[in-house]
Amino acid sequence: MTQNRAFLYGDAVFETVKIVNSKILFLEDHYFRLMASMRVIRMEIPMNFTMEYFEEQLLSLAIDNAFSNSCRARITIFRNDGGYYLPETNEISFLIHVVGIENALYAIADQEYEVDLFKDFYVTKQLLSSIKTTNRILNITASIFANENGLNNCLLLNDSKNVVEAIQGNIFMLMGNKLITPPISEGCLNGVMRKQILEIAKNMGSLEVVEEVISPFDLQKADELFITNVIKGIQPITKYRKKSFDAVISKDLLGKLNEIVTAI
Structure with a gap:
């Protein structure tokens, strides 16, 4: 060792x-x-x-x-x-x-899930940020910060002060019928579940699906926020600061995701 x-x-x-x-x-x-x-x-x-x-x-x-x-x-x-x-x-x-893992299919727990921004350190906009290396000290420090402040998760910022991802997953934001996630060029992880959700959402037909920069100011105007990763699937965010969010689209996407899992 x-x-x-x-x-x-x-x-x-x-x-x-x-x-x-x-x-x-x-x-x-x-x-x-x-x-x-x-x-x-x-x-x-x-x-x-x-x-x-x-x-x-x-x-x-x-x-x-x-x-x-x-x-x-x-x-x-x-x-x-x-x-x-x-x-x-x-x-x-x-x-x-x-x-x-107890459950084979993905599920959403019916409980509050609160997040805030982590501002101590920033994700750099570079190729290394998009891959999974064992250097995760930023995520570890952000996890400790979240725990100390009674949060379920934190949203990470890049060096342009834009929202990139959560501690252990990609971030999606719904505004009206527009579903937004940051592009890989912003420094977020090239997530496997991110790819699946983008494809599912595009096939729904009712959503405009785009990869765009998300600023911290956009979060307060969102209708829904959720986090994705391959183990959890979809985790809706219910509270960011004083704003509460629905989970209608999150649950719809989760149902379609489980259809894919069942068919594999």
Whole structure:
């Protein structure tokens, strides 16, 4: 462990997937995002690291631990030992961890979910912000801030002071019939669930779906706000400062998302 580059330098990328009935949800999207992340930080991708190999490694551990009905699995890929900032090799190893989840389908808890802005540190508008590396100190600090202030989550800002995402998911805002989420160029994570929700919303026909900058001032004018990630699905925000929000579209989208999950 003392020479592990993930531990010493955060020299690692990871992917978290949801497994339902021995199938990885949105497998292709997860695999290609992981491959893209490895390329961005110049890791060597082994010839045998195909999508089938990726799937096999995750599912076999879930099955071995009797979690194949419903679980979350995380694969962390790190550069092998050696060197300081400059690695001695670009070859990789990986670690997989699985945890059981009670519900296979996505659900929305009927309870208050309050957020506020996190202003201590900012997300940079760069490619590294869009991938999942193990350097998550901003998200950790924001989580502690949220806990200390009785919040369920925080919304992160980029260096232009625009709203980028939540601590552990992408942010969507509904204004009238317009559904807005920040573009990847703003520094938000290129989320797998973000992609699914964009596609579902566009197919609904009743919504204008756009990727646009969201300023903190826009939040007070929104009809709905919600957070997305592949484990939770959709988490409606019920309160931001003195403004309360509905969850009509959130619940509609969740129903359509569960139709996709059931069909996989």
